Amino acid sequence: MANEAVADTGRSIAMVEGLPGIVADWSSDQRAFKRVPWHKAMMWIFLLSDTFIFTCFLTSYMTVRMSTTVPWPNPSEVFALTIAGHHIPLILIAIMTFILISSSGTMAMAVRFGYQQNKRMTAFLLVITALFGASFVGMQAFEWTKLIEEGVRPWGNPMGAPQFGAAFFMITGFHGFHVTVGVIFLIITAVKVMRGSFDIGRPGFMTGRKGNYEFVETMGLYWHFVDLVWVFIFAFFYLW
């Protein structure tokens, strides 16, 4: 079936006509990426396209920040919090950074325990990762609320260059959306692990392909990418 078509490459294939022929032709190519399952290669290609999207956002942010004649708001001050009487610069962003890195660590371990077919540890670590992700989104909601209350809008703000709000809401909003989607799929993956879908090769609800523990690694690729994008946002938007 589908697996045979991937494995057999060297023999001649009968030509199919019409619409099924399109499918047959496109799927008859030789496998280019050895030692990775197709869904992992496709996840990498998706992440590459996502890299281009985030680079477009960060590059437009760079362009508006370089070209504006109005002083850019100081992120160190804008994102400062007063905790127990101490005024600490950028503290919430720092906490969010550590939370996302921790979630990357638990995700990497979940992948490892997945390959050992350790259901309980894999599902447990996936849920922990999802909780880290959810708390990250929660803090981002808090941060947005605080800034909106201070009068920051996509078209202007009291602190300086009006482009600040546009760049902030666009970049962090798109990243937060990625985290949210990741949390949802982490929970779906954890449920699949717990009920043994990857042990018996139960077909997935979206693709109908047989599940296996390589899916956990593909899920991990997406999650690490979310962390990776945050590294660049943290450096260029919050620290620069």
Place this chain on the structure above:
Amino acid sequence: MAHVEGQQHPIGIYFWIWGLLFVLSAGSYMVDYLNFQGYLRWSLILVFMFLKAGFIVAIFMHMRWERLALACAILIPTGALLVLIGLMSFEGDYVNATRGMFFSTESAAPVGQLVDHVVGHR
């Protein structure tokens, strides 16, 4: 199809990289906390950023152990983005220069206030 092609590595390496990412993140936060400015600030931010990104891609995403065909297919197009960044930095400089030329009679602050006034909050 019982075979598994995935990446399996000792758990220790993940703990090491995890700890390292914490240290690097703390380092980049200290750049702001200690209020470094100028080229020292920017170079430290970039060094910490690239180290963190490199460790995440190489170890956590297992790129170090993938075949070169996959690594090149993903990383070389990413490198092409440097051209976009370079072009847009020229563009940003140019727009800034023309604004300096044509808006030079206005001081910086009133533009932001004008936007606030038109939009009507504050």
